[in-house]
Amino acid sequence: MKILAIETSGPVAGCALVEDDILRAEYSVQFKKKHSQSLVPMMEAVREILELDLSTVDAIALSGGPGSFTGLRIGAATAKGLGLALDRPIIPVPTVDSLAYNLFGAQGLVCPIMDARRSQVYTGIYDCSEGIEVIRPQCVVPISEICEDLNRAGKRVIFLGDGVPVYQDAIRDLLQVPYAFAPAHLSRQRAAAVAALALRAYREKKEACFVSADDFRPEYLRKTQAEQERGERRNYSLVGGETSS
Secondary structure, three states: OEEEEEEOOOOOEEEEEEEOOEEEEEEEEOOOOOHHHHHHHHHHHHHHHHOOOHHHOOEEEEEOOOOOHHHHHHHHHHHHHHHHHHOOOEEEEOHHHHHHHHHOOOOOEEEEEEEOOOOEEEEEEEEOOOOOEEEEEEEEEEHHHHHHHHHHHOOOEEEEOOOHHHHHHHHHHHOOOOEEEOOHHHOOOOHHHHHHHHHHHHHHHHHHHOEOOOOOOOOOOOOOHHHHHHHHHHHHHHOOOOOOO
């Protein structure tokens, strides 16, 4: 099984190729350039160095959300374009799950946190000691809520993700169990983890994990800011805060 993976859900843009259990290549960049500028050249560089014939790829794996709305759309457009051009399926992988999978074999609990703005995080709780067991599925909540869950669990926890620098002080104040923060080489999204989880999903579910390029949609977990603002204006109008002309 040969899987080409794309990661654009957060600050990292990345692509990877996994063939069976071998990571053939991975290219990751976290810099100022937008994913729309960097992703395709990165994929082309991987294709060239591997002398890869794209028609030999069996599926396109993708970090399917949640995450940056813009980033997810760029990844989705790229994956859908490849899927349609190559007539290959997409294997969507939950973003928070793939982030947790960076810490395969870790003892205790793993808690990825991605900054979701508005004092919230995209997060979940995982046991990765022997693979990946989802304790709390990916969700968007205040940092205080996930810390309460971790305190109730009563186990050591490792945090990772771009939300760590933002909420590190809050974690220190709120957490009552032993904890640690993942080092730099494990703390961000990786296309290789997306590919590995996609391969795992295929082995467990076969073609049931496939989504057609036409049907794939990112999982945002919440409305975009523009949608939220439209809803707020609508509610304000309904309670008499505005009058229509």
